[in-house]
Amino acid sequence: MYPKSFKKLIDYFSSLPSVGPKMAERLVLYLFKQEAEMLSDFGETLKNLKNNLRYCERCFNISEGNLCEICADNSRDAKKICVVEEPLDIIAIERTKKYNGLYHVLGGVLSTTKNDDLGQLKLNELSKRVESEKTEEIILAMNPTTEGDATALYVVRLLKDSGVRATKLARGLSTGGDIEYADELTLGSAILNRK
Amino acid sequence: MYPKSFKKLIDYFSSLPSVGPKMAERLVLYLFKQEAEMLSDFGETLKNLKNNLRYCERCFNISEGNLCEICADNSRDAKKICVVEEPLDIIAIERTKKYNGLYHVLGGVLSTTKNDDLGQLKLNELSKRVESEKTEEIILAMNPTTEGDATALYVVRLLKDSGVRATKLARGLSTGGDIEYADELTLGSAILNRK
Known part of the structure; x- marks a missing residue:
């Protein structure tokens, strides 16, 4: 029913996370109404996404050069590594302006890779960094989920011989939230970690 | 914080309807993890969206040739024009399989073009078609909104001297809703019960 190239673009948009077929139709119709120049530039940027970008060779953040902006910044505290x-997640933490150390991107959590090689996560790279960079503190900033916790535990065990100090982001009530609506685990750890 | 080309693509995605900045970030990160070939093809399809497609010169549907598939199909009842x-909206009506006539795409409704020239809507083109194609019935299938109703009224007045019979989709559609999102049964009986 749709012309072929229209359908093809709808299919591509539908394949994106949280975009359903109806929304994809609307997006493509919207795009069809835009200027040809905008479409051309949008398409070109998309085509070149991976050409212009790579993973930082030190922390595996997305980067334009061999080192990402954060790793290349000498003013940052290189003795701390925040594992995400x-x-x-780096963007979210940077927005808080409360952290001035470096990062390390694992590229996922343990259970999501159960069919893959464990080696897909940048775990060996992390333990090499901790050794060679004489890191003093590792901050475990995995998502507060079962998988995130399991991964954090794995990282702690992996690094236990290195003597590095491992800390975890505090669990507690979210600012602006409602005690009444906090789930039991969150509220429980907020009580235990009161200060 | 983001590399420039990453940020640029996020901005393009954010500019799309119903895509917020957070969702745009996620989409671009998702895309960054895809194969370069997929990105290249996706980008190419996007770039060429307007090159491969145009508006049908008869009904202003999206088309690959001068005439869209529906206008080019001789088995359809050329004495009926459904105005959308x-x-x-054409896709939605075609899915019901209850209509075998032609279409005419206005390209909007009256109030949405109040700052533009009224001539942006394909109204003159419609009255010329009704005359030259000796149309017997016009089915007004605008969205059941105030603007849609106003536009339908305008079309009826525009064509009142032509002697064409004007029918409207039965109300069964929920007022304030969108034709595109109507389920097939409701939309199908709305076509059969037009009056």
């Missing part, structure tokens, strides 16, 4: 699941 | 706001 994904590059977007 | 947008090409996606």
Whole structure:
């Protein structure tokens, strides 16, 4: 029913996470109404996404050069490494402006890779960094999920011989939240970790 | 914080309807993890969206040739024209398989174009078609909204001297809703019960 190239673009948009077929139709119709120049530039940026970008060779953040902006910044505290699941977590932590150390992107958590090689996660790279960079503190900033906790535990065991101090992000009530709606685990750890 | 080309793509995705900045970040990160070939093809399809497609010169549906598939199909009843706001409405009506006539895409409704020239809507083109194609019935299938109703009224007045019979989709559609999202049964009986 749709012209072929229209359908093909709808299919590509539908394949994206949280975009359903109806939404994909609307997006493509919207795009069809835009200027040809905008489409051309959008398409070109998309085509070149991986050409212009790579993973930082030190921390596996997304980067334009061999080292990402954060690793290349000498003003940062190189004795701290914050271990995160994904590059977007770095963005979230940077927005808080409360952390001035480096990062390490694992690229996922343990259970999501159960069919893959465990080696897909950047775990060996992390233990090499801790050794060679004489890291003093590892901050485990995995998502507060079962998989995130399991991964954090794995990292702690992996690094236990290195003598590095391992800390975890505090669990507690989210600011602006409601005690009434906090789940039991969150509320429980907020009580235990009161100060 | 983001590399420039990453940020640029996020901005493009954020500019799409119903895609917020957080969702745009996730989409771009997802895309970054895909194969370069997929990205290249996706980008190429996007770039060429307008090159491969145009508006049908008869009904203004989206088309690969001068005439869209429906206008080019001789088995369809050329004495009926169903007037819709947008090409996606055609898809929705075609899915019901209850209509075998032609279409005419206005490209919007009256109030959405109040800052533009009224001539942006394909109204003159419609009255010329009704005259030259000796149309017997016009089915007004605008969205059941105030603007849709106003546009339908305008079309009826525009064509009142032509002697064409004007029918409207039965109300069974929920007022304030969108034709595109109507389920097939409701939309199908709305077509059969037109008056």
